[in-house]
Amino acid sequence: MTHLTETTILTKPKGPRMIDFSAPRHRKKFGYLLLAPAVILMALIIVYPILLSVDISFQDVRIARVGASDKPWTLDNYRWLFASHEFWRACWVTAKMVVFVGGTALVIGLATALLVNQKFKGRALARLFVALPWAVPEVVATVIWAWMLDSSFGVVNWALLRLGIISEAIQFSQNSTAAFFAVCVVMIWKGYPLMTIMLLAGLQSIPEEQYQAAKVDGASVWQRFWYVTVPNLAPVMGVTLIMTTLWVFRDFAIIHVLTGGGPLGATTTLSIMTFEQSFSYFRMGQGAAVGVVTMLICAFISRALVSRFASKSH
Amino acid sequence: MQRSKLGQIGIYTAVIVTVVLLLFPIYWMTITALSPANQLRSFPPVFFPEEPQWGVFSELLATQPFALWLKNTILIAVATMILALSVSILAAYALSRYRLRGGATIGMFILTSKMLPATLLVIPFFAIFKQMGLVGSLWSVVITQSTLIVPFCTWMLKGYFDTIPEELEHAALVDGCSPFATIFRIVLPVAAPGLAATALYAFVISWSDFLFARTFLQTSESQWTLNMGIAALKGEYITDWNVIMAASLMASIPILLVFLVLERFLVGGLASGAEK
Numbered sequence: 001m002t003h004l005t006e007t008t009i010l011t012k013p014k015g016p017r018m019i020d021f022s023a024p025r026h027r028k029k030f031g032y033l034l035l036a037p038a039v040i041l042m043a044l045i046i047v048y049p050i051l052l053s054v055d056i057s058f059q060d061v062r063i064a065r066v067g068a069s070d071k072p073w074t075l076d077n078y079r080w081l082f083a084s085h086e087f088w089r090a091c092w093v094t095a096k097m098v099v100f101v102g103g104t105a106l107v108i109g110l111a112t113a114l115l116v117n118q119k120f121k122g123r124a125l126a127r128l129f130v131a132l133p134w135a136v137p138e139v140v141a142t143v144i145w146a147w148m149l150d151s152s153f154g155v156v157n158w159a160l161l162r163l164g165i166i167s168e169a170i171q172f173s174q175n176s177t178a179a180f181f182a183v184c185v186v187m188i189w190k191g192y193p194l195m196t197i198m199l200l201a202g203l204q205s206i207p208e209e210q211y212q213a214a215k216v217d218g219a220s221v222w223q224r225f226w227y228v229t230v231p232n233l234a235p236v237m238g239v240t241l242i243m244t245t246l247w248v249f250r251d252f253a254i255i256h257v258l259t260g261g262g263p264l265g266a267t268t269t270l271s272i273m274t275f276e277q278s279f280s281y282f283r284m285g286q287g288a289a290v291g292v293v294t295m296l297i298c299a300f301i302s303r304a305l306v307s308r309f310a311s312k313s314h
Numbered sequence: 315m316q317r318s319k320l321g322q323i324g325i326y327t328a329v330i331v332t333v334v335l336l337l338f339p340i341y342w343m344t345i346t347a348l349s350p351a352n353q354l355r356s357f358p359p360v361f362f363p364e365e366p367q368w369g370v371f372s373e374l375l376a377t378q379p380f381a382l383w384l385k386n387t388i389l390i391a392v393a394t395m396i397l398a399l400s401v402s403i404l405a406a407y408a409l410s411r412y413r414l415r416g417g418a419t420i421g422m423f424i425l426t427s428k429m430l431p432a433t434l435l436v437i438p439f440f441a442i443f444k445q446m447g448l449v450g451s452l453w454s455v456v457i458t459q460s461t462l463i464v465p466f467c468t469w470m471l472k473g474y475f476d477t478i479p480e481e482l483e484h485a486a487l488v489d490g491c492s493p494f495a496t497i498f499r500i501v502l503p504v505a506a507p508g509l510a511a512t513a514l515y516a517f518v519i520s521w522s523d524f525l526f527a528r529t530f531l532q533t534s535e536s537q538w539t540l541n542m543g544i545a546a547l548k549g550e551y552i553t554d555w556n557v558i559m560a561a562s563l564m565a566s567i568p569i570l571l572v573f574l575v576l577e578r579f580l581v582g583g584l585a586s587g588a589e590k
Contacts, residue, residue: 027412028412028413028414030408030412030493031408031411031412031414032408032414033408034404034405034407034408035404035405035408035409035414037400037401037404037405038401038402038404038405038464038468039405041401041460041464042423042464042465045457045458045460045461045464046423046426046427046430046461048438049435049438049439049442049461050426050430050435050438052438052441052442053434053435053437053438056437056438056441063441063444064437064438064440064441065441065444065445066441066442066445111332112332112336115325115328115329115332116329118325120322120325120326120329122329126329126333127577128574128577129333129336129337130332130333130336131573131577132336132337132340132570132573133336133337133339133340134573135518135566135569135570135572135573136339136340136566136569136570137521137522137524137540137541137565137566137569138522138524138541139522139524139541139544139545139565140343140541140544140562140565140566141339142545142548143544143545143547143548143558143559143562144339144340144342144343144559144562145339146548147342147343147346147555147558147559148339148342150555152355153354153355153356153357153359155342155359158357158358158359162358189336189339243428246428246429249429249431250428250429250430250431250432250433252432252433252524252525252528253524253525253541256524256525256528256545257524257545257548270431271431271432271433272433274431274433274434274437275433275436275525275529278433278436278437278440279436279440279529284437284440284441287433287434287437288434288437288438290434291431291433291434291435291437292434294431294434295429295430295431295434298429298430298431299429301429302428302429
């Protein structure tokens with residue numbers, strides 16, 4: 001460090017025409033200069049495509065082009081959307097999936113977080129292990145489960161038969177209900193580690209004194225959980241639930257690879273429907289309309305996230 | 315707090331049962347990859363195969379363009395990492411050190427990128443890339459992945475820069491070091507662990523992508539990524555599960571290794587999208 005400072009004192013040229021960014025009055029300019037590449041990039045790859053997709057959703061196009069259409073905007077895509085049975089079914093499927101995946105992942109996440117928050121030898125390793133599915137790529141997770149849920153030789157069917165829960169193998173690819181739950185299982189397996197990790201961090205930030213005080217007051221283990229742990233964790237739970245919800249809304253890989261949205265649309269969420277319309281049927285105008293509506297729903301959900309954090313940090 | 319012996323045993327039992335249940339799919343992937351193909355079509359399944367069949371990996375390399383998929387995946391991940399980091403380092407530093415109005419905006423971008431349905435985003439990008447002749451090029455995937463990775467890296471790096479005391483930089487500036495040189499000579503070396511963690515995160519996100527590659531590279535098989543290859547193997551009429559699981563295993567190993575390094579950074583990283 002001293003070496004550095006000595007040489008820079010001696011060698012630094014004072015260019016009179018350059019803006020001296022170390023001068024206090026230019027400090028902010030330097031900040032904006034640093035920020036510029038990121039802002040420009042974001043404008044190009046996030047803001048512009050969003051505007052373009054809204055534009056496409058108002059056009060009657062099959063394969064979208066940039067600035068090719070001089071036809072006036074039309075509401076046809078949205079009219080089709082709200083009148084179509086598929087759209088409302090996709091809404092219903094998405095809603096069911098969000099509730100089921102979110103709820104189950106929260107329960108598993110909380111249980112595992114509480115477990116690895118206990119004091120025992122090898123705790124660090126246990127923490128590593130319970131979070132491991134987070135690191136498995138979604139496509140890989142999906143093919144593993146596709147194999148485990150295989151109708152002829154899958155280990156899940158074998159186990160269920162063996163335990164006497166079912167009398168004949170479940171056809172996960174043909175039965176609508178089974179396919180829906182198969183998708184949910186993969187999502188839960190991929191999604192719960194986020195809950196575990198975040199809730200564990202939340203648990204560790206609860207002051208030990210609160211538990212001690214509750215104990216002195218004669219609270220049972222259950223009461224301590226209910227009146228100390230749960231209220232302290234509530235904000236983290238809320239945030240993680242919203243993050244998981246947005247993830248289920250966005251997800252493409254799991255459903256596309258496992259069921260392709262089928263059978264008969266039983267696993268077609270809004271996200272899958274957007275893709276299907278645009279890239280299977282090449283009706284990009286209609287696809288964009290589905291996507292724009294999905295985006296509005298997600299924006300609405302995210303608002304809850306923003307306001308929660310705004311109230312928490314300030 | 316002293317726990318009874320019985321309580322200890324209870325905890326260990328619970329931990330072992332939980333870990334076994336939750337990690338069973340990973341175990342099953344490994345076992346299936348190393349099982350002989352005919353054994354996989356037998357009921358009941360074999361849980362502990364006697365002789366691991368290592369030949370499956372050479373079979374995979376011989377029958378599938380696995381090496382090509384791997385190469386494409388690595389190229390995309392490295393390019394995305396470099397692009398995202400070079401932009402995010404500067405932006406994150408600016409957000410951490412200067413009270414700029416842009417701070418809230420970047421936070422908004424992160425949230426936007428999380429809530430933006432990716433299947434919607436690929437529609438305008440398809441039109442743009444079609445016009446630019448980028449459909450079927452690895453760059454199309456690098457660019458679209460950046461929509462997720464740049465905001466993410468910016469926010470994560472800002473978090474690290476916030477933890478570095480500003481005094482060092484003040485000293486350097488007083489000594490006449492230019493603000494730009496200060497970032498590269500003083501701040502980045504100190505932030506090296508954070509930089510590494512962020513880079514690895516970008517790598518993980520890029521490696522796991524399926525949608526962008528599926529949309530823009532599907533028709534040009536020479537540009538396929540690992541995830542596309544694995545998905546295609548699964549879709550084939552005759553499914554050789556041991557080969558698919560071998561491919562899956564090879565595709566997961568880099569990420570699992572990264573995860574071991576990253577685990578202690580996980581909370582900060584995963585929470586980054588939530589924290590504004």
